[in-house]
Amino acid sequence: MMKLSWRALASAAAVCGIAATLAGAPQPAADAARATERTFRVAPLGMTADLPNPLRGQYRWLGAEPTPATVTSNDVYYRDQVYWGRIEKADNAWDFSWIDSGLAEAGARGGRFGFRVMAYCPGCWMGTRADLPPVTPAFVPRQAGSDVPDWNSPTFVAQWRELMAELGRRYGDDPRLGYVDVGGYGAYGEWHVWEGERVSDANGLALVDAVASAFPDTHVLLNTMTPVPFTLKALRNHRNLGLRTDSLGCPDMYSTVPGDRRLQSVWRTRPFFSEWCTRADPVLGAQQVRRFHISTLSSGNMPWRGTELTGRQRTAYATALATAGYRIKIRSLTLPDVLDAGRKVEVRTAWTNQGAAPTYDAWDVRLTFVHAATGRRVTRSLGRPLEGLVDTAARSRKISTKGMKAGRYDVHLAVVDPSGYSAPMHLANAGRTAAGTYRVGAVRVR
Template sequence: MYMNKTPRTTGAHSPLRILPRTKTRKTSKSACAAILPSATTPMDCRDCSILIIRRCSSSPTSKFYSRRKIPISTAWNSCLTPTRQAARSALNTPSRKVPSPSWNGDCIKMKFLRKIVWLALISLVVSTAWSQIQTHQYREREDAIANPLKGWVIWGENYTTPPQPTTLFFSYRSWRKLEPVEGRFEFEQWENDVWQPWTQRGMKVIFRVYADYPGRPIGIPPWLIDAGVTLTKYDDYGGGWSPDYDHPLFLEKVQRLIAALGERYDNDPRVAFLDVGVLGHWGEWHTYPRTELFASVRVQREIMKGFLTAFPTKKMMLRTPSSWSAQLAFGYRDDCFLTDTDGPEDWKFFNLFRSARAEDVWKTQPIGGEFCGGGEGAKTGTLNQPDECLRLIEEGHFSHLGPAGGSIVAENDAHQRHVDAMLKKMGYRFVIRDATFPLRVESGKPFVFQFTIENVGSAPFYYPWTLQIILRDLPRQETIVKNTEIDVTKWLPGQHGVNLQMIAPPVVEETTFHLGLSIGEPVEDGARIRFTNVGNEENGVFYVGEFNVTSAANLRDWNEY
């Protein structure tokens, strides 16, 4: 509490408010009131601590206060006016302790005043800090754009200009062509014959190796047949020859092929995904309706293990989910999208997922598919059942559809709008919603960069590409790139807040930097993911705004954040 009477001041300082330190140890109100105005009554107040709230400026309108606890003797010595200096001798004179006063209305008033002062201080600090912060909001663009590792897929064997935006192409290859002589692999010829025209355009491949393709020549190498692996003729789908998948020599040699494929392609940036093949018609893991020709469960699992060992990095897709494969690092491919995707039959694609308890596989592994009926099936399906296609893409979390999807030629504008809507929903689609950062920061000092990303697609991005912060000094044409440790594969559909602690770059004079975001493939001249925003985008970098960096007298090292 403060006393009923306070000393007047004749100097520049504003009046003091004097309070005892605690409720349990107070100086008598009547005794101190007698001392303070006259300083004639001997009394020992040296053990009392008091709280002083005083203006830090002589200005009567100053809003800044300081609070501190000091002994009462010190307070009188430093703050009393000359007319009260006589209190010094009284304060130094021993005397008995006096009873504590009651808790009166003056204390309540003081308590309220203290709260007001602190609220004012907090408000001032917050308003001052945030006055230097800028926040921007951004709009999503309406068009469909081609982005890496998602969307429509086109056949790789026939090189044409895709009528739809696409970044993926599909390529088959027979074991016979890949290993015409035992132990000699012809990978380079495959790449030159099929891949090169597409990869030169920055596109990536989804490939599959087969040992049996109905209507085409025998898929296994002649030397393997000569070694004793038997073939069985069939007439379905144009006819062909199915090898004995359970033959020990077949399993041994195919495991060597898988290992060679992994050694060459697991870290190859040209490869998007691997379509696990080898077994069954077209390498699709079935020999329907001749089910007796297919591999045993034991061989199927050995093949899966071989691919997992050979491809620890690349994402791979199987034809059919099972309770066993659902526990492994495989995605899946719907072999007959739209026609066989959903329905009451237990063999439908969605029902197979449910029975295998693989509904959450899409969160870490890609889901792809192709239309039944090739190019005509893709065109007819998107034209006649666009809403159903869109529903299946969203509920099944499909990242890509092909290999005929990229060759769809729209019948009319409405058809093209439906095709674009499907492309926008497939896979990821990252939109920057807002960003907050300083207007000005001192060189070498830390600052916070916050932004919100929304994935409005149906699936995440599946590879750990690098989220980069771009600082561009336009007058000097200099660009600084800082890599972050943000895991973009965790951006499932929905909003994601990012909070980065950064260090302002060193400058010798005040410099304006344009602040940008980019997600890049961690290889030299790698691809970039485009944010689907309206605004300033350049070479895969979206610029959220600009801020100034001021020079500092002593520049610190620009450390990694």
């Protein structure tokens, strides 16, 4: 047996001890990397803060001012103004002036425009005006012995498709257009009738298809007074089709959604818009906004004034306005305290959506690094971490520091409409700049 010298034994023991120490301890490089990270936080805003983002909260309807006046309403919705007989007084004799007006109003406010074309409006104000064209154009067939359109006539369906195709050609690519109600069928375009023959499923689906196909890149909304099987089939046929109810704050919103779990899950990927019922209870309405994930609502036909509400009702109404749609805040942003120029670095963000629904539009999150000495700006995209965001989420993205010179940089975050139309998203955070960004802190590049 070979004997080892005391020097060899000591050397072996030292090597074993070092290996054991290395195996049982964190790697110094990992410790150093973790120690150089820095987490920035941006102060949050309270739930009463006004967030004037598109396709959320309150919209303008029938020219009514926002209620209360402290709430910004930039989105505009037309219905009575753009009925079928006003747009097309005679076959292919078009008058687009009212839709142009609505788009102009929304555009001047930086909001989005939505509209519904009605083919039938029993008892409506325009029917008493001799100076206005009828709601149902003369070339549209009626049911025998009545003024109700013949919903199942091939001519009705063909004329409706022609109308929507013309509107789609003219407005389908307009960035000011936010959504189109299917409209058309039933009293007020609400997809319910109380007299005459009802539309067949085949013709009803054809009416929906006419709108959804004419506006393939726009949110299209179907009123949820339709039977559940019909609604589900229409949703399967068109990925851009969402839902609408005209009766927020009334029992079950006079909608089929509360009775069907499948319809109750549509909000995860498609919007659900609404307006207050004429007999609305604001307490019930606030509960429905949260439970059914309503994105928008209107005060245009509220049955009460704010001064007439009890304290509990006023609180509920304010909650409904604040939580309808998306209400997003950034909780934190983490990145290395020192960035190596020319290399990729990891950026981690944490978000909360305090609203009832996600945003259904594409928003890019961007970081802008501003060199403290020269003012030079470098912007990097973090992609679309807000897509489908409900409750809370953490996201990670690597960005390149290529082209960044050594020095200190202020870091700003913005949530940007990639089309360039909408202003950067108002977050539920303090410190928004005039450019729509939020300063999150400073880092150094070496």
